[in-house]
Amino acid sequence: MAVWEPRRGETLLSRGPVEFATGMAAPVSGMRWFRDTERRDIQHELPGWPEGPTYTVRSRADRNVRSTARKAGVFGHTLVVLAASALGALGSPFGEPRIRGKSEDPENEVDDFPVIWAQQGGIARTLPWQLDPARRPAKYRTHLIITDVRLVVVGFPDDDPSRDESLCEMDRPFIARAERKKFSQGHRNFTITFTDDSWCRLHSYSENALGRILRHLSSTLVPLDQLTSPQRNAIHAYLAARAESDRKSGGSGRLNPYGIVTRRPSGNLLFETWSEPAEPVNGIAGYGIHLMSPEGGHPTLQPGDLD
Structure with missing residues (x-):
């Protein structure tokens, strides 16, 4: 294996870290699902995917129990937390709020959190399982590469891009649009919708990389x-x-x-x-x-x- 390179006559536009997003709202915090258009879980239908965790949306009672436990554990630090949160909302170096603003799509961000949405045979079903943080090996990263003709997902172990492995690719004409999703950590979730109306929700922990990705998914x-x-x-x-x-x-x-x-x-x-x-x-x-x-x-x- 070696660092991925474009073909002759192909222009590299962007490369940056991505993975399937993770729910942030209380009912879906730390979770993600793979759905068909009837909201059925399809992770067991995806070809070649290894077994992964099965999640259940938290009920209000579950959330109340978790909230009570948290309040009991952090009571002595309430003022510090409130102060840090207020500063974070103003751009403080102490950190940023995990969620900013109101959900734009509560059906898919609060009540449920699909990261693949695809009918039988949908393009989004061809994405690789290595994008799932709950399935991929430890110390393994995935990058999205954009060229003027295609999208490629590569993976590599041990922080060594010289060991790139091409995991999937698709031609650019299959991409309908890309959109940043603000209801996420650092506003760094985004969706890619394909021409068959299937879509995926991804996250990048690098704002610079995400800016380049979104820019080059919508540029000529x-x-x-x-x-x-x-x-x-x-x-x-x-x-x-x-x-x-x-x-x-x-x-x-x-x-x-x-x-x-x-x-x-x-x-x-x-x-x-x-x-x-x-x-x-x-x-x-x-x-x-x-x-x-x-x-x-x-x-x-x-x-x-x-x-």
Whole structure:
């Protein structure tokens, strides 16, 4: 095995850590399900999947018992917890609330928590079991790779991407949309809906990686040889400014000029470059981004330009 690489003529856009999401609301905390469109549990129908835990949504009585036990155990720390929670809501370095805001989809976030939703033969059923934290081996990670033609899920043990194993792949035309789900830890859950209306709910523990994943699930690659002269000049000026800044800070000033350009929903263009190889925690680490208008100028930032 070796580090995964794209095929000849294929452009790598993003790589980052993902796994099936985990419920956060009290009835489903720490749990996840694999459902068909009738809400039946289908984990035993998924081909090649090993046995995993079977969960039951907590009743209100169960939640009351757990809540009472917690209150009894932390009574002496109530003021500290309240203070830390209040600071966390304001962006305190002490941490962030596990859940922010109100559920946008209580049927699938509070009353139930499916991470695969698929009819018989649905595309979401082809996802690998290694994405499940409750099934995969200890010290094993999974990354989602996005190129201009396909999505690939790879796994590797012992924090060593040089031992990448391709677990599944699918062509990009099968992707209908991707959406961040705010009712989650750090707002880092997201769903991918496929063209057959099956979907999955995933989580990334890296905000930078998630930003790149979502951006490149909804972007259109613009080949560098199709850029206009003003657009190329804007990129050269940006790279020159970055190199000068690097020299002033004690660096060599020799930056990797390789990059990609994508067209955002607003019509603006985003140039991205990175110089680090894929690493376990963050996948591909972005080195710099430059947003420009179709004319190569400095545009007003529009919704979706950087997401």
